[in-house]
Amino acid sequence: MYCTRCGSEYKEGSKFCPSCGAPIASAPSPTAGGQPASNPQVDVAAPTAGPAPAAGPGFASAPSPTPGYAPAPAPASAYTPAPAPVPPKKRHTGRIVAIVLVVIAVVIAVVVAVFLLGGTAGAKDITAAYGSTEAIAVSRTARIVPRAADGTPIEHYVVRLVRATDDEGSRIEVDDIPAIDVTGVEGFAMRDILPSDAPDGTYYPVIEPDGGDKQTLPPVTVDDENPDDTVYIDPNPIATSDKASQLFLDKIRELQDVYGEARVKTVDGGFGSWTAYISGLAYAELVDFGDGTQRLVVAYIDDAGARVMMNGIGYGVYTVEIWEYDEESGELMQLFRGISNGAANGAGSGVVGLSYLEYARNPETGNLVLCTRGYTDSFGGETLDFYGVTEDGFGVVNAMVVDVVENDNGPTGEIHYFTGGEQVDEEAYRAALTDWRSCDAVLLANASDSEEGALEGLSRYYSNDAVDEDDVTCVEDAVDIVRNTIDLLEARVNAAAEAEAATDGAISGSGATGLALHDGGAR
Numbered sequence: 001m002y003c004t005r006c007g008s009e010y011k012e013g014s015k016f017c018p019s020c021g022a023p024i025a026s027a028p029s030p031t032a033g034g035q036p037a038s039n040p041q042v043d044v045a046a047p048t049a050g051p052a053p054a055a056g057p058g059f060a061s062a063p064s065p066t067p068g069y070a071p072a073p074a075p076a077s078a079y080t081p082a083p084a085p086v087p088p089k090k091r092h093t094g095r096i097v098a099i100v101l102v103v104i105a106v107v108i109a110v111v112v113a114v115f116l117l118g119g120t121a122g123a124k125d126i127t128a129a130y131g132s133t134e135a136i137a138v139s140r141t142a143r144i145v146p147r148a149a150d151g152t153p154i155e156h157y158v159v160r161l162v163r164a165t166d167d168e169g170s171r172i173e174v175d176d177i178p179a180i181d182v183t184g185v186e187g188f189a190m191r192d193i194l195p196s197d198a199p200d201g202t203y204y205p206v207i208e209p210d211g212g213d214k215q216t217l218p219p220v221t222v223d224d225e226n227p228d229d230t231v232y233i234d235p236n237p238i239a240t241s242d243k244a245s246q247l248f249l250d251k252i253r254e255l256q257d258v259y260g261e262a263r264v265k266t267v268d269g270g271f272g273s274w275t276a277y278i279s280g281l282a283y284a285e286l287v288d289f290g291d292g293t294q295r296l297v298v299a300y301i302d303d304a305g306a307r308v309m310m311n312g313i314g315y316g317v318y319t320v321e322i323w324e325y326d327e328e329s330g331e332l333m334q335l336f337r338g339i340s341n342g343a344a345n346g347a348g349s350g351v352v353g354l355s356y357l358e359y360a361r362n363p364e365t366g367n368l369v370l371c372t373r374g375y376t377d378s379f380g381g382e383t384l385d386f387y388g389v390t391e392d393g394f395g396v397v398n399a400m401v402v403d404v405v406e407n408d409n410g411p412t413g414e415i416h417y418f419t420g421g422e423q424v425d426e427e428a429y430r431a432a433l434t435d436w437r438s439c440d441a442v443l444l445a446n447a448s449d450s451e452e453g454a455l456e457g458l459s460r461y462y463s464n465d466a467v468d469e470d471d472v473t474c475v476e477d478a479v480d481i482v483r484n485t486i487d488l489l490e491a492r493v494n495a496a497a498e499a500e501a502a503t504d505g506a507i508s509g510s511g512a513t514g515l516a517l518h519d520g521g522a523r
Contacts, residue, residue, distance in 0.1 A: 129236030131495025145187030216491030276454035290367025
């Protein structure tokens, strides 16, 4: 006999299943052959007054039959064997691990390929052009790679700095920074050429490849906060000829033809006095007066002035001029003409033996201005004019005057002070001098008590606090400014000429092909 609930075997006559404890109702009689009847019937007892038997576990109580209603007999449950155990699902852990490892290997391969093919991982390339005047911002460790017309890095060249300015636009001396020889395709970094104590600022590099003309690189603004991306310098096939640079260069050569090239000379004036001065075209520099336009400032001395200087008196007169390229006319325009000497009105006058170019900074705009000093008498009268960018173009942006009142018997002791066209007291005048103080000066002539002192330092006779000795370029170094300016202009002209030739070749089909086009500046 088998339990209808759990399928366990029990002895005939048992009231409860020995396995699950379920009550056993009436069990069917076995048939011949020991097989259960095919249609066993369950007898339904007639209702009695006694309580119905309690249902065993797993069974619902049967409702009491309605009087007079006899339900149809329910078939007894046949034996149901216990369900077979379900086999556990196969796990795919090994396959998943293998897939993850493959994905990781692919990612590593991609990263390695990017590093090998693209240079520094995580860095982006910057492309600029030879001859561009737009500065590129880099760190000292960023690589700068000059490239040839076919796009390959130039493998050997010399690079040197021809000019530099600090964050405020004042000159940084670069003449003592030696050129470096670069070999290989990795280019150079600014830290390779700059001394460790060189200040942040904008530097102007020029390269000289083997068998090629000088090329000017874009100005490089150095600050370790700037990107360290690799910068590639390419010819710019869509650039137009740099006519301004060509005309500036022509003006310099014209003045050199008339007055001679810059030469440093010294004169023993006797009685412990030496004069050092620059002959010929003594000064030529591109100067930005704050509006983004570079103008050419020159100073030269003629034979008459040089003869006076050679007498050791130090009264030689330099002519100072400022030239600007006018795009509308395609010509140079002269914006200023004055003098610088040690005896009369002009830039850097009033002290025997001193002639210099003086730059100051407009305290209201921060723009650079050229300062001319004129001493009107021997009693302290002076005039300072500041030339720079105005609303109408270029001219006087401020003037300061000390007027000593005189009569037939000499000065009366009455002194009037003026600044900006208005009369002020002496305190306000001295404050204005401080605000408009010199930020840069270039000595053209200098007197001292020794030859070395005249060449290397500011004259010991000079005591005007408006000029700081640390901001002065001495006579010995000033002559290099002309050479550096010529190199810069020649390199720009060369870059423009090569770009124009590449453009003509591309149009005619006979020139170099495959040149990448760039916008001529840093991206």
